[in-house]
Amino acid sequence: MGGRYSVLSAVGLAAAAALGISVRDLLAGAQAMDQTIQERQKSVRENPAWLLAGLSYLHYRQGRNMTVLMPYADGLRDFSEWFAQLWGESLGKEGQGSTPVRALGAIDQHSQIQLYTSGPDDKLYTILNVKEHALRTAVPASSFASLKSLAYLEGKDLGEILQVEARATAASLAQAGRPVIWAEIPKLDAYCLGGLVYLYEFATALTGFLLDVDPFDQPGVEQGKKYIYGLLGRSGFADAAAQVEEHATAMETLRLEC
Numbered sequence: 001m002g003g004r005y006s007v008l009s010a011v012g013l014a015a016a017a018a019l020g021i022s023v024r025d026l027l028a029g030a031q032a033m034d035q036t037i038q039e040r041q042k043s044v045r046e047n048p049a050w051l052l053a054g055l056s057y058l059h060y061r062q063g064r065n066m067t068v069l070m071p072y073a074d075g076l077r078d079f080s081e082w083f084a085q086l087w088g089e090s091l092g093k094e095g096q097g098s099t100p101v102r103a104l105g106a107i108d109q110h111s112q113i114q115l116y117t118s119g120p121d122d123k124l125y126t127i128l129n130v131k132e133h134a135l136r137t138a139v140p141a142s143s144f145a146s147l148k149s150l151a152y153l154e155g156k157d158l159g160e161i162l163q164v165e166a167r168a169t170a171a172s173l174a175q176a177g178r179p180v181i182w183a184e185i186p187k188l189d190a191y192c193l194g195g196l197v198y199l200y201e202f203a204t205a206l207t208g209f210l211l212d213v214d215p216f217d218q219p220g221v222e223q224g225k226k227y228i229y230g231l232l233g234r235s236g237f238a239d240a241a242a243q244v245e246e247h248a249t250a251m252e253t254l255r256l257e258c
Contacts, residue, residue, distance in 0.1 A: 004086045005216070007197050022190040029194030037202060048199055052126075052181070053206035059124040059179055060098050060211075067098045068116070071128035072105035072166040075188050080104065083200060090204050090215040097211070098124070106165040113169060117176040125180045127170045132187040133159025 006012050008030050013023045033048075040047040044054055056067060067087060069080050084100040091097035101123070103112055116123065135158035142150070153161070173180045185192040208215025230240030 004082070004089055005201055007082070007201075008194065016190075025190035026194035026197075029191035029196075030198035032191075033195035033198040034202075037199075049202040049206055052199070052203040053210060055179075055181060056098065056124060056203070056207050057210040064122050064124050064179065065098045066101055066123040068101040068103055068123050068125045069128065070103035070105050070108065070125065070169070071130075072162050073128075073130045073133070073188055074104070076128065076130075077104055079193070079196065082197075086200060086204050089218050089221060091208055091211060091213060092220065093213040093217075096213055105169060106162060109165065109169055113172065116178065117172055121178065123178070125170075125173055125178060126183055127166055127173075127180060129163060129166045129182070129184045130159075130186075130188050131163075131184055133157075133162060134188070135159035135162065 003011070008026065013026065016026060017023050037047060037049045041050075044050045069083050071077075071080055080102045084102050087100040088097070092099075105127070116125065138155055138157045139150075139153045139161075141154045170180050170182055185196060205215045226237055226240040227244050230237035230242075231244060233241075
């Protein structure tokens, strides 16, 4: 099984422990999510894994071949990076699969939302909100006349503002007729992260089965490795190096003079 599924294995847990993350809490969160999934097998709408997989599959069949994950927490930036590998490497096979797109709230409101609301309707969006933020710093009052227009922000903490921005982004997408999944975790800690990781691993595997592809292999990645071995002179991969040179003739070349 590919390393993308190893977050909750001995390999991933050793790294987590080295970073001071509670392995016990990670596993407890994953176990709780597994129990939820097993207990709700009779209802797709109440089963988070089947709901996520089912919606992803249905929208893919309707021509939405990109999946955008947009968490509203800087602490989930690496989670979205991992999601991109998990989703793309597991499902992109045999001419199928939706392209994973990383976004981060609120920064990408100013770089991607224009496209998302007014561009092609070819994406499924998941807004991932953290209900209880660690951002407790409140916006202070100001006596500057030039800042009077911002008086409505006084006393509001940064976490509250970030949650408002998440809701506003989801509403903007919905208003534009875009499909939106509103996902929410109580807070960002090891327990919730363990559940979130397990959920996305499970949902990705289910989506693979719906697409009739093996979500656990990675033939495209392995081909690239063979080419690397050949170019670096590893024994037994001379043919792979020759293939790289052969394929290079089919590429358009852009050379920049610097």
